[in-house]
Structure formats: C-alpha cells, structure tokens
Amino acid sequence: MTAIPPLPASTPEAAVNDPSAGPRPRTVPGPGSGADRAGAPDAAGVETAGTRASALHAPVLAWFDQHARDLPWRRPEAGAWGVMVSEFMLQQTPVSRVLPVYEQWLARWPRPADLAAEPSGEAVRAWGRLGYPRRALRLHGAAVAITERHGGDVPSEHAQLLALPGIGEYTAAAVASFAYGQRHAVLDTNVRRVFARTVTGVQYPPNATTAAERKLARALLPDDDTTAAHWAAASMELGALVCTARNEDCSRCPVSGHCAWRLAGKPAHEGPARRGQTYAGTDRQVRGRLLAVLRESAGPVGQASLDAVWHEPVQRARALDGLVADGLVEPLEGGRYRLPG
DNA sequence: CAGTCGTGGTA
DNA sequence: TTACCAAGACT
Structure with missing residues (x-):
C-alpha cells in the first residue's frame, strides 16, 4: 500500500x-535582517x-x-x-x-x-x-x-x-x-x-x-x-x-x-x-504504554485495560494523570478513558 | 536552565 | 546488551 x-x-x-x-x-530582505546588527563586538x-x-x-x-x-x-x-x-x-x-x-x-x-x-x-x-x-x-x-x-x-x-x-x-x-x-x-x-x-x-x-x-x-x-x-x-x-x-x-x-x-x-x-536517558522504567515508558492502548482502541477503554500495562499502581496512576493533564487522554464516567473528543 | 516528554534503529 | 541518537518545544 x-x-x-x-x-x-x-x-x-x-x-x-x-x-x-x-x-x-x-523578495526583499526585511529591515534589520542584516547579520551584523548584533550589538556585541x-x-x-x-x-x-x-x-x-x-x-x-x-x-x-x-x-x-x-x-x-x-x-x-x-x-x-x-x-x-x-x-x-x-x-x-x-x-x-x-x-x-x-x-x-x-x-x-x-x-x-x-x-x-x-x-x-x-x-x-x-x-x-x-x-x-x-x-x-x-x-x-x-x-x-x-x-x-x-x-x-x-x-x-x-x-x-x-x-x-x-x-x-x-x-x-x-x-x-x-x-x-x-x-x-x-x-x-x-x-x-x-x-x-x-x-x-x-x-x-x-x-x-x-x-x-x-x-x-x-x-x-x-x-x-x-x-x-x-x-x-x-x-x-x-x-x-x-x-x-x-x-x-x-x-x-x-x-x-x-x-x-x-x-x-x-x-x-x-x-x-x-x-x-x-x-x-534510561528509558526503561520511567514515566515516559508507562505513558507510552497507556496511550498505545487508547490509540489502538476504537472506543473508550476500561480501567482494567489500562491497569494491565504496568504493575506498579502508583506510577501507573501518576502517568495516567499526566496524560489527562496534558490533554492526551480524556476521562469519562465510570472509570473509562478515551482519546480526547 | 535543567528536566521532561516516545519510540525504534544502530554501533 | 547498553547507550546513543534522530529536522525540539515547553516549563
């Protein structure tokens, strides 16, 4: 394809x-566009x-x-x-x-x-x-x-x-x-x-x-x-x-x-x-996994689907909160989530 | 200004 | 296998 x-x-x-x-x-350079305008020597x-x-x-x-x-x-x-x-x-x-x-x-x-x-x-x-x-x-x-x-x-x-x-x-x-x-x-x-x-x-x-x-x-x-x-x-x-x-x-x-x-x-x-950088184990990795689930789902996903991507609940929740705060994920009623509509 | 933010290929 | 790297922006 x-x-x-x-x-x-x-x-x-x-x-x-x-x-x-x-x-x-x-077609004409604007005023002040010269390269020699900086004040410092x-x-x-x-x-x-x-x-x-x-x-x-x-x-x-x-x-x-x-x-x-x-x-x-x-x-x-x-x-x-x-x-x-x-x-x-x-x-x-x-x-x-x-x-x-x-x-x-x-x-x-x-x-x-x-x-x-x-x-x-x-x-x-x-x-x-x-x-x-x-x-x-x-x-x-x-x-x-x-x-x-x-x-x-x-x-x-x-x-x-x-x-x-x-x-x-x-x-x-x-x-x-x-x-x-x-x-x-x-x-x-x-x-x-x-x-x-x-x-x-x-x-x-x-x-x-x-x-x-x-x-x-x-x-x-x-x-x-x-x-x-x-x-x-x-x-x-x-x-x-x-x-x-x-x-x-x-x-x-x-x-x-x-x-x-x-x-x-x-x-x-x-x-x-x-x-x-050390990517493994960071919030970025968790965010990536969470968002991948949302991306690959046609509709909203339940909490359980997101919980499955990371074992550690505190970091997982922090990552999800971050995604929501960034506007990348939209929380719905009943613990469901989706990409922003 | 240093930290944060994804993902996958390559040496 | 680990570490670095790939046309940065934002806080």
Missing part, C-alpha cells in the same frame, strides 16, 4: 519558490565568518544540488502546510519513520482546516508511534489557530509562526525558510554540528543552543533570500547525510578541506557525556 505517487524529481529550489505554497515569498571566530562563508557556501550548495534527498515535503505540491507538518513530525524523530505517517496525514488532512475540523484525539491516533504525542496535540492546536487567525493559510511571518503551539525558534525559521523562501538562520541539530566542526573546530555543539551559535549562524547566512533558504536546506542536509554525529564521512564532504575540526586532527569531544 505504497501511497507515494511517482512524482517527478524537483530541484530543492522548486519547493522554496513554490508560488502555490501560500503567500508570496518576500564579534566574538573570536565570528569575525572570520565572512571568509568562512565564501569558502563554505558554494561547495555546500553545489553538493546539495547533486545529493539532496527527494523528500515529499520538499516537493512543490507539499506547500507550506506540508512543510509545517513535516517539521512537527521530524522533531526528534528520524526521516524514515516520519515518511509513512506524513503521507497518510497529508492525504487525510490536506489543509489546516481539515485537521482543525476534527477532534484532537484523531490527531493523536493518526500520530501512531512517532513518539512525543504532545506534538500531535500541538499540531492540531496550530491547525485550529491557523484556521481561526490566519484564514486557513499557514502564516509566512516568523513571529506569527512562533506564536503557534508547538512552533519554537527552529520550526518557525524552518517553515519561513523552506516554505516561503525567507532568509532565516535555521539552527537545528544538524546545522549546529556542521558549524561546530567546520567553523569552531569541535566535535559537538553545546547541549543547548547558545547566543554565540545564533550569531555565527546569522553571520554565515547569505545576503539574499533565495540563497539563504538554499543554504539553510543544504547545510542541514550535509549534517544529516555526511557530517553525522557518529561515523561522519569526511571523504564525501564538500568542505572537508576547510573543516577546522578535521584540520585540527578531529579531537574528541571534551566535557561530560551527552545525556543519560
């Missing part, structure tokens, strides 16, 4: 400039950004034109809504797992208003096992807001995007850039890693995005909107395909000759290990 139609390959620029994606992309490293940029841009852009994946949300027909849906799903989730859910989602809800017309529980159900189901709730909430506040069209202004539930700094910039061809620093984990290595000369970026990283990203941003949007997609793709967290392949990197980290002998990451 491969629902993916055999679409013609499209250039990355096609999606960026797609006029059917919504409001016309800006350039930090070490940033002042050489101009030099870096000239060395990095052309090879990375050319590499992208040749190696970019043909992902459905990059096709012209995806539109701004398709881009936005993909960005929600891709938050902390690999492309391979997003693809099938994305296709079904867009087929069922081709416009924001289509999703907004349904109860949020349907979004949670269709989210399937993508993880972090609050994203489904937020995407539904964003669709409602777009329908109410923006006439059903995904807004093109960064500030308006940022005001939608589930959209933070990264996603607002990504939608504005990928869907509307605007000039924004799109700082995701891939781009941060590429910059950390090529420019800063370290293996990994800091745990949390820093002001210095934002400043560097702005300094590296090409001047015109079209090239900036192209660069955003290209630098991200390089991090996703070549300059990966583990097993990076410098032999396939178009800027390996300029990479500060590689030229320094690829020194290992200094400092504490990344993070300790």
Whole structure:
C-alpha cells in the first residue's frame, strides 16, 4: 500500500519558490535582517565568518544540488502546510519513520482546516508511534489557530509562526525558510554540528543552543533570500547525510578541506557525556504504554485495560494523570478513558 | 536552565 | 546488551 505517487524529481529550489505554497515569498530582505546588527563586538571566530562563508557556501550548495534527498515535503505540491507538518513530525524523530505517517496525514488532512475540523484525539491516533504525542496535540492546536487567525493559510511571518503551539525558534525559521523562501538562520541539530566542526573546530555543539551559535549562524547566512533558504536546506542536509554525529564521512564532504575540526586532527569531544536517558522504567515508558492502548482502541477503554500495562499502581496512576493533564487522554464516567473528543 | 516528554534503529 | 541518537518545544 505504497501511497507515494511517482512524482517527478524537483530541484530543492522548486519547493522554496513554490508560488502555490501560500503567500508570496518576500523578495526583499526585511529591515534589520542584516547579520551584523548584533550589538556585541564579534566574538573570536565570528569575525572570520565572512571568509568562512565564501569558502563554505558554494561547495555546500553545489553538493546539495547533486545529493539532496527527494523528500515529499520538499516537493512543490507539499506547500507550506506540508512543510509545517513535516517539521512537527521530524522533531526528534528520524526521516524514515516520519515518511509513512506524513503521507497518510497529508492525504487525510490536506489543509489546516481539515485537521482543525476534527477532534484532537484523531490527531493523536493518526500520530501512531512517532513518539512525543504532545506534538500531535500541538499540531492540531496550530491547525485550529491557523484556521481561526490566519484564514486557513499557514502564516509566512516568523513571529506569527512562533506564536503557534508547538512552533519554537527552529520550526518557525524552518517553515519561513523552506516554505516561503525567507532568509532565516535555521539552527537545528544538524546545522549546529556542521558549524561546530567546520567553523569552531569541535566535535559537538553545546547541549543547548547558545547566543554565540545564533550569531555565527546569522553571520554565515547569505545576503539574499533565495540563497539563504538554499543554504539553510543544504547545510542541514550535509549534517544529516555526511557530517553525522557518529561515523561522519569526511571523504564525501564538500568542505572537508576547510573543516577546522578535521584540520585540527578531529579531537574528541571534551566535557561530560551527552545525556543519560534510561528509558526503561520511567514515566515516559508507562505513558507510552497507556496511550498505545487508547490509540489502538476504537472506543473508550476500561480501567482494567489500562491497569494491565504496568504493575506498579502508583506510577501507573501518576502517568495516567499526566496524560489527562496534558490533554492526551480524556476521562469519562465510570472509570473509562478515551482519546480526547 | 535543567528536566521532561516516545519510540525504534544502530554501533 | 547498553547507550546513543534522530529536522525540539515547553516549563
């Protein structure tokens, strides 16, 4: 049941400039969008950004034109809504797992208003096992807001995007850039890693995005909107395909000759290990099991069905309360529960 | 600002 | 097998 139609390959620029994606992309950079507006004097490293940029841009852009994946949300027909849906799903989730859910989602809800017309529980159900189901709730909430506040069209202004539930700094910039061809620093984990290595000369970026990283990203941003949007997609793709967290392949990197980290002998990451997640036994695991039961049931389920997923009653109750508090589960009369209607 | 929030593939 | 990682957002 491969629902993916055999679409013609499209250039990355096609999606960026797609006029059917919504409001016309800006052709003139807005006021104050210059990269040199930050008040503080350039930090070490940033002042050489101009030099870096000239060395990095052309090879990375050319590499992208040749190696970019043909992902459905990059096709012209995806539109701004398709881009936005993909960005929600891709938050902390690999492309391979997003693809099938994305296709079904867009087929069922081709416009924001289509999703907004349904109860949020349907979004949670269709989210399937993508993880972090609050994203489904937020995407539904964003669709409602777009329908109410923006006439059903995904807004093109960064500030308006940022005001939608589930959209933070990264996603607002990504939608504005990928869907509307605007000039924004799109700082995701891939781009941060590429910059950390090529420019800063370290293996990994800091745990949390820093002001210095934002400043560097702005300094590296090409001047015109079209090239900036192209660069955003290209630098991200390089991090996703070549300059990966583990097993990076410098032999396939178009800027390996300029990479500060590689030229320094690829020194290992200094400092504490990344993070300790340990999923087994956490509330998150219990929440996941509880919600799975609700998702797979057509109607409300009884307390006994939920009790069966976890042996420890205190943690189980806490997890269920959390799901209800988050709006992911709706309690009914008589100890029954369902996805929100 | 550090914690929380799912899930599954891979080294 | 354990641990890390995958286009973050929110509190």
